[in-house]
Amino acid sequence: MNTKPELLTTAASLGELRKLMEAGADAFIIGESKYGARLPGEFGLQEMAEAVEAAHGFVRPVRIYAAVNNLMDNAAADSLPEYLGSLAQIGVDAIVFGDPSVLVTAREAAPGVALHWNAEMTSTSYAQADYWGRRGASRIVLARELNMEQIIEIKQRTSLEVQVQVHGMTNIYHSKRSLVDSYMGHLGKEPSELDSRLGQGLYLMEEERRDERYPIYQDAHGTYMMSSDDVCMIENLHELMEAGIDSLRVEGLMKTTAYNETVIRAYRAAIDAYAADPAGYEFKEEWLDAIRALQDPSRELSYGFFFKEQVY
Amino acid sequence: MSMTSIKPLLKGKRHRLDRPELLAPAGNLEKLKFAVHYGADAVYIGGQKYGLRSGADNFSFEEMREGVEFAARYGAKVFVATNIYAHNEDIEGLEDYLRGLEAAGIAAIIAADPAIVETAQRVAPGLEVHLSTQQSVLNWRTVKFWKDEGLPRVVLARETSLEEIAEMKAHVDIEIEAFIHGAMCSSFSGRCVLSNHFTDRDSNRGGCCQSCRWKYDLYVDGDSVNTEQDSQFTMGSKDLCMISHLPELIEVGVDSFKIEGRMKSLHYVATVVNAYRQAIDAYFADPEGYELKPEWVDEINKSANRPLNTGFFFDTPGTEDHIYEPEQKAAPYDFAGVVLSYDEATGEAVIQQRNHFKPGTEVEFFGPGGTFFKQTVEEIRDLEGQLLDAARHPLQQVRIRTAQPVHPMDMMRKRIR
Numbered sequence: 024m025n026t027k028p029e030l031l032t033t034a035a036s037l038g039e040l041r042k043l044m045e046a047g048a049d050a051f052i053i054g055e056s057k058y059g060a061r062l063p064g065e066f067g068l069q070e071m072a073e074a075v076e077a078a079h080g081f082v083r084p085v086r087i088y089a090a091v092n093n094l095m096d097n098a099a100a101d102s103l104p105e106y107l108g109s110l111a112q113i114g115v116d117a118i119v120f121g122d123p124s125v126l127v128t129a130r131e132a133a134p135g136v137a138l139h140w141n142a143e144m145t146s147t148s149y150a151q152a153d154y155w156g157r158r159g160a161s162r163i164v165l166a167r168e169l170n171m172e173q174i175i176e177i178k179q180r181t182s183l184e185v186q187v188q189v190h191g192m193t194n195i196y197h198s199k200r201s202l203v204d205s206y207m208g209h210l211g212k213e214p215s216e217l218d219s220r221l222g223q224g225l226y227l228m229e230e231e232r233r234d235e236r237y238p239i240y241q242d243a244h245g246t247y248m249m250s251s252d253d254v255c256m257i258e259n260l261h262e263l264m265e266a267g268i269d270s271l272r273v274e275g276l277m278k279t280t281a282y283n284e285t286v287i288r289a290y291r292a293a294i295d296a297y298a299a300d301p302a303g304y305e306f307k308e309e310w311l312d313a314i315r316a317l318q319d320p321s322r323e324l325s326y327g328f329f330f331k332e333q334v335y
Numbered sequence: 336m337s338m339t340s341i342k343p344l345l346k347g348k349r350h351r352l353d354r355p356e357l358l359a360p361a362g363n364l365e366k367l368k369f370a371v372h373y374g375a376d377a378v379y380i381g382g383q384k385y386g387l388r389s390g391a392d393n394f395s396f397e398e399m400r401e402g403v404e405f406a407a408r409y410g411a412k413v414f415v416a417t418n419i420y421a422h423n424e425d426i427e428g429l430e431d432y433l434r435g436l437e438a439a440g441i442a443a444i445i446a447a448d449p450a451i452v453e454t455a456q457r458v459a460p461g462l463e464v465h466l467s468t469q470q471s472v473l474n475w476r477t478v479k480f481w482k483d484e485g486l487p488r489v490v491l492a493r494e495t496s497l498e499e500i501a502e503m504k505a506h507v508d509i510e511i512e513a514f515i516h517g518a519m520c521s522s523f524s525g526r527c528v529l530s531n532h533f534t535d536r537d538s539n540r541g542g543c544c545q546s547c548r549w550k551y552d553l554y555v556d557g558d559s560v561n562t563e564q565d566s567q568f569t570m571g572s573k574d575l576c577m578i579s580h581l582p583e584l585i586e587v588g589v590d591s592f593k594i595e596g597r598m599k600s601l602h603y604v605a606t607v608v609n610a611y612r613q614a615i616d617a618y619f620a621d622p623e624g625y626e627l628k629p630e631w632v633d634e635i636n637k638s639a640n641r642p643l644n645t646g647f648f649f650d651t652p653g654t655e656d657h658i659y660e661p662e663q664k665a666a667p668y669d670f671a672g673v674v675l676s677y678d679e680a681t682g683e684a685v686i687q688q689r690n691h692f693k694p695g696t697e698v699e700f701f702g703p704g705g706t707f708f709k710q711t712v713e714e715i716r717d718l719e720g721q722l723l724d725a726a727r728h729p730l731q732q733v734r735i736r737t738a739q740p741v742h743p744m745d746m747m748r749k750r751i752r
């Protein structure tokens with residue numbers, strides 16, 4: 024197979040987005056935290072429009088996907104018709120959703136805009152992919168808890184585009200509760216004594232796992248706990264490319280732009296090398312070395328769940 | 336929030352069952368029978384596959400048939416939880432399994448995975464499909480989506496407030512089921528993979544090992560926020576209990592009151608169902624004059640193994656709603672025995688032992704309708720009439736004199752702290 028998979032990533036700002044386009048990203052998922060989950064930065068409608076302009080006008084066409092993948096409450100869902108309408112007008116290339124209210128609203132407010140189903144932990148089978156496909160989705164974003172075999176089988180059995188995360192941290196827990204504030208209250212302190220927003224360096228250590236640091240942060244939608252390691256599939260990328268996975272995502276959350284640029288360059292090189300000559304493709308240690316050089320030493324690079332067998 | 340702020344939202348439209356259903360968990364056939372006998376209108380159980388409680392002793396089709404038959408005698412229904420998110424390998428066999436449920440007389444499945452929802456609609460049209468709380472339904476448009484997909488009922492996310500429920504009822508004519516009692520995930524249901532990361536066990540297929548109740552230290556840039564003396568950080572939530580707020584739930588139009596706990600004991604299920612049954616019946620006998628009876632709350636406290644709260648119905652939980660101190664594991668009362676029969680002539684009951692008791696043990700008897708009486712155990716005899724120094728063996732049948740008449744399926748509990 025010679026079609027190149029898409030290299031998809033996040034961006035914290037227009038500046039970062041431009042740099043990562045230069046580094047080789049094919050597509051971005053951006054948005055605002057009112058509608059999108061765990062975004063590294065805010066892109067209001069104005070910035071969104073600028074991002075689309077920059078992306079579509081780039082030397083090679085770059086796509087912009089709008090993150091509308093929060094679980095919506097009534098209030099948020101009520102404002103969807105207007106928001107999705109604006110996104111359609113701006114010309115985003117897809118709307119990423121994880122709540123059916125977005126799907127039904129998009130049918131009317133943003134007809135013709137592609138829809139990507141992303142329910143995070145719960146997108147687990149080809150049958151589910153097909154279900155959302157029959158209701159209008161063109162892509163399924165797979166749960167990061169699936170292994171390689173399951174991913175490949177889903178790709179073989181569904182007609183939808185398949186997206187998987189290949190690099191970076193993953194969310195492992197989302198509560199609507201403000202758990203850091205609650206704990207501060209328990210300690211007899213004011214929540215304001217501790218800045219618990221994204222990027223403020225908060226992490227949890229579990230009693231029996233003293234060498235793992237789990238980042239934790241809060242926003243208007245509750246509390247997030249993140250993985251203690253970063254997925255890194257660059258050594259095994261050919262397996263995913265061979266399987267024809269359509270989109271490979273690099274998660275840039277809680278990383279510096281320099282780090283993200285390096286990662287994107289490495290994956291760009293691997294994807295291009297594979298596409299040029301699948302049979303003669305060889306993984307180059309230097310790609311991984313470049314990433315390792317900037318990797319936070321307290322965060323291991325891992326294969327996530329790609330080569331794991333889970334029980335239940 | 337007061338009820339006056341909710342009512343105007345209903346705009347005169349009020350979709351609801353005549354009287355809400357009391358829906359109880361049943362981890363096995365015996366629990367099913369007791370839940371129904373103590374007043375559940377419906378019970379939900381797990382089958383051998385596709386359920387999220389892989390640890391519960393789940394029902395075979397044979398046991399399901401027996402359960403359905405037993406429940407039917409009380410006019411009660413049996414639902415089966417098929418609430419996993421299926422992986423590729425789970426899809427095979429799904430159709431046969433769902434047909435099996437239909438053939439066993441199951442009234443509804445509780446499903447989260449749309450692939451399971453759709454398959455059930457196609458191959459087992461006799462089964463109602465209820466959307467599981469694992470789908471985290473939080474807004475009326477999403478409720479409407481599922482109604483348009485042909486589902487008669489959704490189980491709401493535990494994060495939904497009374498006010499939001501009122502809005503859903505105002506917009507969509509569908510049955511709403513809400514958890515009113517029991518343990519809660521502190522995460523959005525389905526959006527926690529702590530167990531996957533810590534222990535390679537898949538939470539969304541029943542492998543959760545309650546990692547949210549483990550203890551953590553909170554750091555900021557390498558410095559610990561908590562000191563050695565502080566209790567540690569945890570996400571563990573208090574348990575939900577809405578016994579004091581039934582009128583609000585009824586008036587907002589919740590159609591099914593769901594009790595959590597397929598892993599809970601027989602004693603727990605009977606006690607909790609009993610309290611809610613009495614409260615619901617009292618409300619409908621006289622809505623205007625309804626008053627919460629302290630004994631219902633007392634009964635619930637006898638079975639509670641965690642502190643209780645009202646979840647998200649009124650407000651987002653805060654400091655007071657989490658359990659930072661070490662958990663007190665046991666409930667203050669323990670199940671001691673089940674009444675099998677009663678002899679009016681001698682005033683003696685045959686009790687099946689469920690926990691150690693002996694002459695001098697303080698016990699109380701209760702059955703559907705409430706606690707009857709307390710007494711001290713006097714002589715204990717085996718069925719041959721031999722005096723025993725204690726009832727030591729599980730399921731052993733013994734005879735004791737009871738202070739008042741009792742009935743089969745009444746229960747005996749003892750105080751343990």
Ligand code: SF4
Pocket residue numbers: 519520521522527528529530538543544545546547548
């Ligand atoms: S660890 Fe806690 S929050 Fe997570 S699935 Fe288990 S009970 Fe729910």
